[in-house]
Amino acid sequence: xxxxxxxxxxxxxxxxxxxxxxxxxxxxxxxxxxxxxxxxxxxxxxxxxxxxxxxxxxxxxxxxxxxxxxxxxxxxxxxxxxxxxxxxxxxxxxxxxxxxxxxxxxxxxxxxxxxxxxxxxxxxxxxxxxxxxxxxxxxxxxxxxxxxxxxxxxxxxxxxxxxxxxxxxxxxxxxxxxxxxxxxxxxxxxxxxxxxxxxxxxxxxxxxxxxxxxxxxxxxxxxxxxxxxxxxxxxxxxxxxxxxxxxxxxxxxxxxxxxxxxxxxxxxxxxxxxxxxxxxxxxxxxxxxxxxxxxxxxxxxxxxxxxxxxxxxxxxxxxxxxxxxxxxxxxxxxxxxxxxxxxxxxxxxxxxxxxxxxxxxxxxxxxxxxxxxxxxxxxxxxxxxxxxxxxxxxxxxxxxxxxxxxxxxxxxxxxxxxxxxxxxxxxxxxxxxxxxxxxxxxxxxxxxxxxxxxxxxx
Ligand SMILES: *Cc1c(COP(=O)(O)O)cnc(C)c1O
Numbered sequence: 001x002x003x004x005x006x007x008x009x010x011x012x013x014x015x016x017x018x019x020x021x022x023x024x025x026x027x028x029x030x031x032x033x034x035x036x037x038x039x040x041x042x043x044x045x046x047x048x049x050x051x052x053x054x055x056x057x058x059x060x061x062x063x064x065x066x067x068x069x070x071x072x073x074x075x076x077x078x079x080x081x082x083x084x085x086x087x088x089x090x091x092x093x094x095x096x097x098x099x100x101x102x103x104x105x106x107x108x109x110x111x112x113x114x115x116x117x118x119x120x121x122x123x124x125x126x127x128x129x130x131x132x133x134x135x136x137x138x139x140x141x142x143x144x145x146x147x148x149x150x151x152x153x154x155x156x157x158x159x160x161x162x163x164x165x166x167x168x169x170x171x172x173x174x175x176x177x178x179x180x181x182x183x184x185x186x187x188x189x190x191x192x193x194x195x196x197x198x199x200x201x202x203x204x205x206x207x208x209x210x211x212x213x214x215x216x217x218x219x220x221x222x223x224x225x226x227x228x229x230x231x232x233x234x235x236x237x238x239x240x241x242x243x244x245x246x247x248x249x250x251x252x253x254x255x256x257x258x259x260x261x262x263x264x265x266x267x268x269x270x271x272x273x274x275x276x277x278x279x280x281x282x283x284x285x286x287x288x289x290x291x292x293x294x295x296x297x298x299x300x301x302x303x304x305x306x307x308x309x310x311x312x313x314x315x316x317x318x319x320x321x322x323x324x325x326x327x328x329x330x331x332x333x334x335x336x337x338x339x340x341x342x343x344x345x346x347x348x349x350x351x352x353x354x355x356x357x358x359x360x361x362x363x364x365x366x367x368x369x370x371x372x373x374x375x376x377x378x379x380x381x382x383x384x385x386x387x388x389x390x391x392x393x394x395x396x397x398x399x400x401x402x403x404x405x406x407x408x409x410x411x412x413x414x415x416x417x418x419x420x421x422x423x424x425x426x427x428x429x430x431x432x433x434x435x436x437x438x439x440x441x442x443x444x445x446x447x448x449x450x451x452x453x454x455x456x457x458x
Contacts (some may be wrong), residue, residue: 005321008314009411012059018042019376027371031453033454034439036378044419045376048406051344053099053257053264055410057358058309061261068298073289077297080304081267086241088307089246091269093276097287099257099266100217101126106282107213107253107268110275117151119167120180121159122146122187127180127215138180139167146188147400149338149349154229155194156340157185157222159201163400173208182215183245183353190218190342191224195244202248207335211250216259219245224316238311239362251275258344261410265299267356286418299426315411319343323408325415329422335429338403345407348423350383354435361438361458364402367428370435371404375424379406386451 020028020043032038039049047054057065069075078096083096097103112118116136123131123138131138141163146156154223159181168176179201184192223241227233233241246252250272256265270276280290287294295303299386309315320343327341336352350357350364357363364383371377383402390397406421428435443454 007318044378049378051407061305064301064305065298068301070297075244075297077293077301081300084304084307095268095279096293096295097266103253103266104130105269109282110278117171150422153241156191157193158197178211178213184218184343190344213251216252217255219369220310221275222258258312262303326418333426347403350402356436357376357438366438367404370428377424379404
């Protein structure tokens with residue numbers, strides 16, 4: 001008999017899950033104005049709001065917590081982090097930051113100025129925010145296939161070379177400080193970028209004399225998809241693929257809360273000594289001394305170890321298979337999801353799941369509320385609430401896709417939790433024909449309203 005797949009870890013410390021009744025949850029979510037961000041975590045049974053900073057650390061990482069060297073300057077934990085980044089990624093210089101957006105703040109302070117244009121595959125929202133905050137422009141050059149859930153494409157995070165060339169032609173290379181590749185591409189559903197595409201983008205960038213930077217929050221998951229989906233890479237190790245991914249890249253920055261397997265942390269890594277020196281000035285202003293950025297010694301030690309564990313094939317295989325397992329289970333119950341399933345999350349198509357709820361009544365948020373009441377499952381709305389009103393006209397904006405995202409924390413939940421989540425969604429599907437009215441807003445902020453919005457049922 002073929003032995004079944006099991007996770008490459010076992011449990012040493014456990015964390016309780018608290019159960020409430022459906023009636024209690026229905027009352028609670030009403031009390032917090034139908035905003036899932038307002039729930040205390042002990043009112044949630046399976047928390048799939050995000051995979052950022054929510055993973056479980058290993059015993060070796062906890063050992064690093066005890067070994068943390070909290071010296072203000074020149075901490076041994078900092079040197080452990082540098083050695084780890086050099087070992088896996090090959091960059092000489094490393095600037096620690098407290099998380100990914102702090103890395104963006106420092107890096108873009110040094111290289112992005114008013115009037116600049118940064119082309120790339122669907123920029124992450126904080127990346128775009130930090131570009132626009134400097135009165136520069138982020139131009140999305142992702143391939144069209146990424147925005148059609150019915151098309152099966154192995155690398156929906158790829159950059160369209162023609163779109164990229166058109167941007168360079170339109171704005172001129174003087175206005176483009178770098179080309180931004182995000183791996184995996186979070187914004188289009190954790191979709192990977194192929195090595196062939198990375199190479200083509202780099203060749204074009206080289207010809208034009210524009211540097212390539214990478215936003216590498218989920219670079220290890222991207223390498224896993226290259227190994228398992230791209231022709232010619234099945235025999236290469238994850239480390240070999242990572243080396244090839246970064247071969248022609250000048251600068252990377254990372255939200256270590258994702259593939260770094262830590263609860264907080266980030267960094268910028270690069271080859272260029274002069275740029276590193278420039279970054280140091282901003283690190284000192286915004287984060288702290290250059291040998292810790294915004295991190296404690298123990299957090300840097302845990303990250304040095306987490307980076308090593310994050311590129312282990314068995315770990316990645318287990319993680320991606322768990323996400324895929326939930327995807328298959330949902331599909332078997334007829335739940336409409338975005339296909340193919342990405343590296344870190346499932347996206348349920350609320351327009352198809354709740355066809356009788358008008359988009360103006362926030363069907364994806366309603367689906368999130370129903371999942372919470374039914375099973376205590378917390379996801380997050382990626383739809384009309386998140387899209388905000390048009391800042392110029394004040395009109396409601398209706399995005400093409402109305403999604404409920406279920407993001408899976410790393411090494412936290414087991415397959416029975418996934419079965420539980422799928423059953424929760426199946427129960428909602430069963431009564432979905434009767435769900436005909438959604439929610440209306442009673443209070444909202446001008447921007448990023450989804451965090452604080454207050455809603456009531458229609
Ligand atoms: C999470 C993330 C960021 C921002 O990092 P934080 O640690 O949340 O500040 C930037 N880019 C990508 C692709 C991310 O996933």
